[in-house]
Amino acid sequence: MSVTGRSRKQIILxxxxxxxxxxxxxxxxxxxxxRRAGVxxxxxxxxxxxxxxxLFVLMDNTMNDMIERLSTSIAELDSxxxxxxHAIRLHIEYHIIGPDExxxxxxxxxNLESENYRRIIVQRDHYQQIFxxxxxxxxxxxxxxxxxxKLLARAxxxxxAGVTRWYKPNDKFSIDEIAEQYxxxxxxxxxxxxxxxxxxxxx
Amino acid sequence: MSVTGRSRKQIILxxxxxxxxxxxxxxxxxxxxxRRAGVxxxxxxxxxxxxxxxLFVLMDNTMNDMIERLSTSIAELDSxxxxxxHAIRLHIEYHIIGPDExxxxxxxxxNLESENYRRIIVQRDHYQQIFxxxxxxxxxxxxxxxxxxKLLARAxxxxxAGVTRWYKPNDKFSIDEIAEQYxxxxxxxxxxxxxxxxxxxxx
DNA sequence: GCTAACCTAACAAACGTTAGATTTGCCATG
DNA sequence: CATGGCAAATCTAACGTTTGTTAGGTTAGC
Numbered sequence: 001m002s003v004t005g006r007s008r009k010q011i012i013l014x015x016x017x018x019x020x021x022x023x024x025x026x027x028x029x030x031x032x033x034x035r036r037a038g039v040x041x042x043x044x045x046x047x048x049x050x051x052x053x054x055l056f057v058l059m060d061n062t063m064n065d066m067i068e069r070l071s072t073s074i075a076e077l078d079s080x081x082x083x084x085x086h087a088i089r090l091h092i093e094y095h096i097i098g099p100d101e102x103x104x105x106x107x108x109x110x111n112l113e114s115e116n117y118r119r120i121i122v123q124r125d126h127y128q129q130i131f132x133x134x135x136x137x138x139x140x141x142x143x144x145x146x147x148x149x150k151l152l153a154r155a156x157x158x159x160x161a162g163v164t165r166w167y168k169p170n171d172k173f174s175i176d177e178i179a180e181q182y183x184x185x186x187x188x189x190x191x192x193x194x195x196x197x198x199x200x201x202x203x
Numbered sequence: 204m205s206v207t208g209r210s211r212k213q214i215i216l217x218x219x220x221x222x223x224x225x226x227x228x229x230x231x232x233x234x235x236x237x238r239r240a241g242v243x244x245x246x247x248x249x250x251x252x253x254x255x256x257x258l259f260v261l262m263d264n265t266m267n268d269m270i271e272r273l274s275t276s277i278a279e280l281d282s283x284x285x286x287x288x289h290a291i292r293l294h295i296e297y298h299i300i301g302p303d304e305x306x307x308x309x310x311x312x313x314n315l316e317s318e319n320y321r322r323i324i325v326q327r328d329h330y331q332q333i334f335x336x337x338x339x340x341x342x343x344x345x346x347x348x349x350x351x352x353k354l355l356a357r358a359x360x361x362x363x364a365g366v367t368r369w370y371k372p373n374d375k376f377s378i379d380e381i382a383e384q385y386x387x388x389x390x391x392x393x394x395x396x397x398x399x400x401x402x403x404x405x406x
Numbered sequence: 407g408c409t410a411a412c413c414t415a416a417c418a419a420a421c422g423t424t425a426g427a428t429t430t431g432c433c434a435t436g
Numbered sequence: 437c438a439t440g441g442c443a444a445a446t447c448t449a450a451c452g453t454t455t456g457t458t459a460g461g462t463t464a465g466c
Contacts, residue, residue: 024229026230039445040446041447042446042447042449043447045423045424046444046446047445050423142394145393151381152388157365158361158364158365158368162360162362162364166357181350181351185358185389186392187393189389190349192346192348211412232454232456233455234456242411243413245415249410249412254456
C-alpha cells in the first residue's frame with residue numbers, strides 16, 4: 001500500500017504465517033513470533049488483541065485474496081475447459097509456491113474459535129462454489145460426465161491441496177507440470193482414448 | 204486378543220484416538236485423556252512413557268494394520284482394475300467410518316518427534332507403494348495413460364484422504380457411492396466416451 | 407507376599423496475557 | 437527553527453493457569 005516499507009503489523013502477520021506454517025498454530029509461541037518480528041513479547045498486543053486474532057486475520061485476508069484472484073482471472077477465459085485448467089493451476093500454485101498464508105488456510109481451520117470458524121467456512125464455501133460453477137458449465141456445454149457437481153468440486157480441491165503434503169522444492173516436476181498432469185487426468189481419466197470399451201465387471 | 208475385555212492400556216489407546224481426532228494432539232490434555240479412560244492423570248505413565256509415545260504407538264499400530272489389510276485384500280483380486288477400485292474403496296473407508304486412528308495417521312504427522320516421524324514415513328511410503336504397483340500394472344497390462352506413476356498415486360491418495368475434510372455422517376452419499384464415483388472419475392475422466400476428439404488448445 | 411496397577415500431590419517449565427513505564431515520531435505552536 | 441506535548445509504539449516485568457512429568461504411597465490380584 002504505502003511506499004514506506006511494511007508496517008510492523010504487516011511484518012508480524014508475515015512472520016506469523018511463516019511460523020504457523022512451520023510449526024503449526026498451537027505449537028507456535030508468541031514469544032518466538034515476537035523474536036522473529038524483531039519485537040518484544042508483549043508488544044504484539046498493541047497490534048492484535050490475541051493470538052487467535054492473528055490467525056483469523058491471516059486466514060481472512062488470504063481467503064478474500066484467493067477468491068478475488070480466482071474469480072477475476074477465470075472471468076477472462078471463455079470455455080469451461082480453459083477455466084478448469086486455470087483454476088487447477090492456480091489452486092495448486094496457491095498451496096505450494098504461494099505465500100505461506102494459503103497453506104495455513106487449509107490446515108488450521110480446526111484451531112479457529114467458533115465464531116471465527118464460521119466466518120472462514122463461509123469463504124471456503126464461496127471458493128468451492130467457483131469450482132462448482134465451472135463444472136456445472138462444463139456439464140451443460142461440453143457434456144462432461146459428472147454425476148455430482150459438489151462431490152467432484154471437493155475431490156478436485158482436495159487432490160490439488162494435497163500436493164502440499166508431499167511436494168518439496170526441487171521436485172522433479174514444476175508446478176505447471178503437476179497442474180497439467182492433474183488437469184489431463186481429470187479430463188481424460190486413465191483409460192486410453194479410442195480403446196475398446198471393455199465392460200468393467202462389477203466387483 | 205484376549206477374551207477378558209480390553210486391557211486398560213488398550214482403553215487408553217482407544218480414548219486417545221478419539222480425543223486426538225476431536226481436538227488434535229497438541230490441544231489434547233493427558234488429564235482429560237485420563238478422565239475419559241476412567242483413570243487418574245499420573246496413572247497413564249504406568250502404561251506409556253510419554254504423551255508422544257501414545258501418539259506414536261497409535262500411528263504405528265494403525266499403519267501396520269492399514270498396510271496389511273490393503274495388501275492381503277487386493278492379493279485376491281486378479282485385475283489392476285479391480286485392485287484399484289478396491290484400494291480406493293478401502294482408503295476412503297479408512298478415513299471416514301474407519302477407526303479414529305486412521306484419521307490421526309494423516310493429520311498428526313507434524314507432531315511426531317524426528318525419530319518417530321522417520322519411522323512412520325517409512326510405513327506411509329510403503330502404503331503408497333502399493334498404489335504405485337497397481338497403477339504400474341494397469342499401465343503395463345491395460346495401457347492406462349499414466350505419465351508418472353508416483354505422482355498419480357499421490358494424487359489418488361490425497362483425493363481420497365481429503366474426504367475427511369468435508370464428509371459428515373448422514374451425507375447424501377454413502378462411502379460406497381463416493382468411492383465408486385471417485386473410481387469412475389479416475390478411470391474415465393470428465394470427457395464423454397466416444398465423443399469427438401476436440402483438440403484442446405494449449406494455453 | 408510380591409508385583410503390577412493405580413492414586414495423590416506436587417514440581418518446574420512454558421504459555422497467553424496484562425499493567426505500567428519508557429521511548430519514538432510527529433505536529434502544532436512560539 | 438526550536439520546542440513542547442501528545443499519542444502511538446515498544447519495552448519490561450510479572451501474574452495466573454495449564455501442562456507434561458515425577459516421586460512416593462496405596463490398593464488389588466495371583
